Amino acid sequence: xxxxxxxxxxxxxxxxxxxxxxxxxxxxxxxxxxxxxxxxxxxxxxxxxxxxxxxxxxxxxxxxxxxxxxxxxxxxxxxxxxxxxxxxxxxxxxxxxxxxxxxxxxxxxxxxxxxxxxxxxxxxxxxxxxxxxxxxxxxxxxxxxxxxxxxxxxxxxxxxxxxxxxxxxxxxxxxxxxxxxxxxxxxxxxxxxxxxxxxxxxxxxxxxxxxxxxxxxxxxxxxxxxxxxxxxxxxxxxxxxxxxxxxxxxxxxxxxxxxxxxxxxxxxxxxxxxxxxxxxxxxxxxxx
Numbered sequence: 436x437x438x439x440x441x442x443x444x445x446x447x448x449x450x451x452x453x454x455x456x457x458x459x460x461x462x463x464x465x466x467x468x469x470x471x472x473x474x475x476x477x478x479x480x481x482x483x484x485x486x487x488x489x490x491x492x493x494x495x496x497x498x499x500x501x502x503x504x505x506x507x508x509x510x511x512x513x514x515x516x517x518x519x520x521x522x523x524x525x526x527x528x529x530x531x532x533x534x535x536x537x538x539x540x541x542x543x544x545x546x547x548x549x550x551x552x553x554x555x556x557x558x559x560x561x562x563x564x565x566x567x568x569x570x571x572x573x574x575x576x577x578x579x580x581x582x583x584x585x586x587x588x589x590x591x592x593x594x595x596x597x598x599x600x601x602x603x604x605x606x607x608x609x610x611x612x613x614x615x616x617x618x619x620x621x622x623x624x625x626x627x628x629x630x631x632x633x634x635x636x637x638x639x640x641x642x643x644x645x646x647x648x649x650x651x652x653x654x655x656x657x658x659x660x661x662x663x664x665x666x667x668x669x670x671x672x673x674x675x676x677x678x679x680x681x682x683x684x685x686x687x688x689x690x691x692x693x694x695x696x697x698x699x700x701x702x703x704x705x706x707x708x709x710x711x712x713x714x715x716x717x718x719x720x721x722x723x
Contacts, residue, residue, distance in 0.1 A: 476581040601677065
């Protein structure tokens with residue numbers, strides 16, 4: 436599951452040249468334009484400013500569309516929901532759900548990071564991994580807001596219309612379902628990835644910035660399809676199918692929209708871009 440967990444959690448970015456592709460597409464009809472941009476949810480200070488084409492797409496758009504309504508993510512109601520759905524409320528706990536070998540592996544990793552493993556014992560594997568990833572990112576000084584939050588803040592300040600493709604509840608359900616039914620493999624492979632956080636993030640950031648679809652697919656999509664086909668179906672393929680009719684409705688409006696989703700949703704044969712191409716839409720990949 437090489438690079439899978441960090442790919443899921445970040446969807447992720449360097450390497451400049453005089454002219455290069457970027458993770459941004461323009462879908463154009465006679466009376467309508469929709470921009471579709473792949474995002475990374477966390478950036479480093481060095482990754483700003485964003486590619487100029489992203490800024491131009493934003494300026495040319497009347498409606499800014501995100502995966503969900505970002506302003507709701509940090510509300511008390513949402514935080515309560517995450518806790519309710521992300522912890523064991525009964526006799527279950529990590530030491531009972533995981534095998535002795537996997538729990539010991541987690542304990543060793545936590546001890547090396549100065550974290551008492553028992554403090555995570557009531558968290559479900561998905562929340563454990565997201566917690567540990569957050570700590571790794573802090574160590575690396577990666578604390579800048581990502582593409583989606585950057586444009587959400589800008590759109591709010593500019594008074595642009597903001598919409599979401601799915602509810603916050605739906606997104607939380609998708610994310611917290613990671614690892615269900617394969618908890619040992621999920622924790623084992625996540626720990627391997629977490630130990631390579633710096634390398635993985637650098638590779639994903641470079642691929643995102645260059646719009647390298649082949650590399651993004653290799654780093655992010657291919658391992659998920661191979662090792663966790665059910666997770667891939669739920670987290671990527673099914674959500675893409677749910678979002679496509681909404682995006683196609685945007686293509687029928689006289690307004691210009693800028694749709695921003697994790698870049699993993701845009702690459703591969705199940706990706707939104709390939710779906711739209713097969714439906715006959717004219718799509719241009721933008722460069723900077």
